[in-house]
Structure formats: C-alpha cells, structure tokens
Amino acid sequence: MVRIDDLRKRYKDNLQDGVLILSKLLNVDKSYIYSFGEREVPREIEDRFIELMTKREEGYPIQYILEEKDFMGLNFYVKxxxxxxxxxxxxxxxxxxxxxxxxxxxxxxxxxxxxxxxxxxxxxxxxxxxxxxxxxxxxxxxxxxxxxxxxxxxxxxxxxxxxxxxxxxxxxxxxxxxxxxxxxxxxxxxxxxxxxxxxxxxxxxxxxxxxxxxxxxxxxxxxxxxxxxxxxxxxxxxxxxxxxxxxxxxxxxxxxxxxxxxxxxxxxxxxxxxxxxxxx
Ligand SMILES: C[S@@+](CC[C@H](N)C(=O)[O-])C[C@H]1O[C@@H](n2cnc3c(N)ncnc32)[C@H](O)[C@@H]1O
The missing domain is CATH 3.40.50.150 (Vaccinia Virus protein VP39)
Incomplete structure (x- = not known):
C-alpha cells in the first residue's frame, strides 16, 4: 500500500490535477488529500491513479477524467x-x-x-x-x-x-x-x-x-x-x-x-x- 503523500510527491509537477484525480478516485473532498497525507491508498486505486495521470500527461482533458465541467454556475456531466x-x-x-x-x-x-x-x-x-x-x-x-x-x-x-x-x-x-x-x-x-x-x-x-x-x-x-x-x-x-x-x-x-x-x-x-x- 502507498500513502497519499507518496502519490502527491510522485506527481509534484502536476500537483493540481493529481489532487483532483485522487480525490475523485477516493470519493473525498480535495481538502482530505491535503489533510490526511499519511493515510494509505488501496492498490487498485493507486494503479488507476497512475493510469489516469499518464493519460493526463498525454493531453487527455481533465474534464473527461473528472466527468464534469462548470458552466453558468451549473455542474455539467461530460464524457x-x-x-x-x-x-x-x-x-x-x-x-x-x-x-x-x-x-x-x-x-x-x-x-x-x-x-x-x-x-x-x-x-x-x-x-x-x-x-x-x-x-x-x-x-x-x-x-x-x-x-x-x-x-x-x-x-x-x-x-x-x-x-x-x-x-x-x-x-x-x-x-x-x-x-x-x-x-x-x-x-x-x-x-x-x-x-x-x-x-x-x-x-x-x-x-x-x-x-x-x-x-x-x-x-x-x-x-x-x-x-x-x-x-x-x-x-x-x-x-x-x-x-x-x-x-x-x-x-x-x-x-x-x-x-x-x-x-x-x-x-x-x-x-x-x-x-x-x-x-x-
Ligand atoms: C461546437 S459544438 C457545441 C456544443 C454546445 N452547444 C456547446 O456550446 O458546448 C457543436 C455540436 O454540433 C453537433 N453537430 C455537428 N453536426 C451537426 C448536425 N448536422 N446537426 C446537429 N448537430 C450537429 C456536434 O455533435 C456538437 O455537439
């Protein structure tokens, strides 16, 4: 098992997307990622996280990964x-x-x-x-x-x-x-x-x-x-x-x-x- 902080450090050049993607995968608020860095992440979430961060680095839009985009104050589902x-x-x-x-x-x-x-x-x-x-x-x-x-x-x-x-x-x-x-x-x-x-x-x-x-x-x-x-x-x-x-x-x-x-x-x-x- 890997700690949240270890994943954050691994992607420190794209911390913003990393925090967004990890919070989506863990189904928690962004503040959880900052507050509970010592908590461990299950192996399947770690694998999925690395897979999505690699896609992101290849230019895949963050909105498709998060499946959302705010528009006119409404939170739209997108894919x-x-x-x-x-x-x-x-x-x-x-x-x-x-x-x-x-x-x-x-x-x-x-x-x-x-x-x-x-x-x-x-x-x-x-x-x-x-x-x-x-x-x-x-x-x-x-x-x-x-x-x-x-x-x-x-x-x-x-x-x-x-x-x-x-x-x-x-x-x-x-x-x-x-x-x-x-x-x-x-x-x-x-x-x-x-x-x-x-x-x-x-x-x-x-x-x-x-x-x-x-x-x-x-x-x-x-x-x-x-x-x-x-x-x-x-x-x-x-x-x-x-x-x-x-x-x-x-x-x-x-x-x-x-x-x-x-x-x-x-x-x-x-x-x-x-x-x-x-x-x-
Ligand atoms: C630039 S997007 C705009 C989407 C949306 N209105 C917006 O502002 O986010 C253009 C849209 O036109 C659709 N489209 C392309 N050809 C079309 C056609 N012949 N008839 C109807 N819709 C078409 C595409 O599927 C796409 O969703």
Whole structure:
C-alpha cells in the first residue's frame, strides 16, 4: 500500500490535477488529500491513479477524467465524445438571458438550440428562464445521452432534446414559425485551422463538434437559410462565432434578409456573437 503523500510527491509537477484525480478516485473532498497525507491508498486505486495521470500527461482533458465541467454556475456531466463547454460560450448565454428578461419577461416563449452538445446552452437557458421551453438538437448519440443526463441532474422539465441533422430533427412536429429565439454554437473551425488546434482539443474532443467545412462557415449558411421557416416574425437568430468570422457571418445574415444585425465582442475584445432579427 502507498500513502497519499507518496502519490502527491510522485506527481509534484502536476500537483493540481493529481489532487483532483485522487480525490475523485477516493470519493473525498480535495481538502482530505491535503489533510490526511499519511493515510494509505488501496492498490487498485493507486494503479488507476497512475493510469489516469499518464493519460493526463498525454493531453487527455481533465474534464473527461473528472466527468464534469462548470458552466453558468451549473455542474455539467461530460464524457468523451461530447464537446467540453467553453467559458467563451457563457457570453452567448448571458446575452440571451438578458434579452429574454428585457423582451419576454411576461410571456412564455420557445427557444431552439441547434448543435446542443452537452446541453450547456439549452439547459442554462431553461434553468435561468423558467418561462422558456427549449428544444436542443444534436446529431450525435453521445451528445443526446449526455444532455439528457444533465437535464435529469438539473431537474428541468422545460427542455427537450432531439437527435437529428439540424432542422430535420423537427420535421413533423409542427414547429414551423414557432420560435422566438434560435441559437447555435455550431462547429466553426475551418479545415485548415483544425490541424493547428492544441492536441488536447484535436486528439481528444470530437471532430464532429469542430469541423465547420472548408471555410468554417457551412453551418452558419445552412442554419441562417432554414431558420427563417422556424422563427416567428421579430424572432432572434443568434450565434457564437470564431474570433475572425464576424464580418462573414454578418454578411450571411444580411444576404438572407435578417435585420438589425450586430456583432458583439467577448471580454477579451474578440468578435464572439452575431445576431439579427427576422422581420416580415
Ligand atoms: C461546437 S459544438 C457545441 C456544443 C454546445 N452547444 C456547446 O456550446 O458546448 C457543436 C455540436 O454540433 C453537433 N453537430 C455537428 N453536426 C451537426 C448536425 N448536422 N446537426 C446537429 N448537430 C450537429 C456536434 O455533435 C456538437 O455537439
């Protein structure tokens, strides 16, 4: 048997991850690891710990090991096969919550989140805006499984996840012209840029969540065109975008006839959101 302190010393160059992983394996709080260093760890936990630390050193994301990621103050379950929610995406969700509170505080509204992944956007909106009914759509089986687990975890009944290829998932449900808001954080990395991503992202997160086609704009073109059939008059279409895609996405909305189109920057001053309105 080995002591907690011995394991900590062995991984002193990556102490932070070591403490997180060991506390998960022992099912204890982080403070236990610091406070009870002399306690011994069973052999199978030691072996599993070394295995996970080796994976971590190879770039495997800590969030997949811990099976969790905080987003908008909610603790999301995540696992390999689903994109880990990003801090940048909180800008998008915060903007939508503010928009709902200012414009739809007193009425019940429908929101559609295309490419919903872990459910980060859909479930945060459903949690913070109880007057919404949110539909999340993703083509990935794992994403739908994970988002339904998160829906249960947060005990939300005003969110529904559908598996399918963008608007095809809604066919036959009679939801044409029914949405006040359509939101998407779609795959938006261009073919050329995928190679230049860090190996933690490129080697371990799903390509399906990243690949936005040759110029990274495929999903913006498809969604913008088809969204007009699903938005109500005065409905909002809003996207998260890559830092260098603001003008291109704005142009896509403009060509499809959207009005009052704007680009919003994130806290680092990068273009991060594009939105516009359907006006008949
Ligand atoms: C960038 S991730 C965003 C995930 C989540 N919305 C978030 O912000 O964390 C894009 C998601 O699009 C999904 N996706 C890719 N192609 C799709 C398609 N044709 N229809 C629906 N979802 C798709 C991927 O499975 C992935 O979950």
């Amino acid at each position: 390999e096969g689903v994109l880990i929610p990003r801090f940048d995406t909180e800008t998008l969700v915060e903007y939508i919550i503010e928009y709902i509170n200012e414009n739809h505080r007193d009425n019940n509204i429908r929101v559609l989140d295309l490419c919903s992944g872990s459910g980060a956007i859909s479930l945060s909106i459903g949690h913070y805006c109880k007057n919404t009914f949110v539909y999340g759509v993703d083509i990935s089986e794992v994403a739908i499984e994970v988002s339904n687990i998160n829906k249960e975890k947060f005990n939300l009944t005003n969110v529904r996840f559908l598996k399918g290829n963008l608007f095809k998932a809604l066919e036959g449900l009679g939801l044409e012209g029914q949405y006040e808001i359509i939101v998407s954080n779609p795959p938006y990395i261009s073919k050329g840029e995928i190679e230049s991503l860090s190996n933690t992202v490129k080697d371990f997160e799903p390509l399906l969540a990243l690949d936005g086609g040759q110029d990274g704009l495929d999903f913006y073109r498809r969604i913008t065109k088809e969204s007009k059939g699903y938005l109500k008059n005065e409905g909002l279409l809003i996207y998260e975008i890559g830092y260098n895609q603001g003008e291109d996405v704005k142009d896509i909305l403009f060509k499809e006839g959207f009005k009052d189109i704007s680009i919003i920057k994130d806290l680092q001053g990068h273009d991060r959101l594009v939105f516009g309105f359907k006006r008949n």
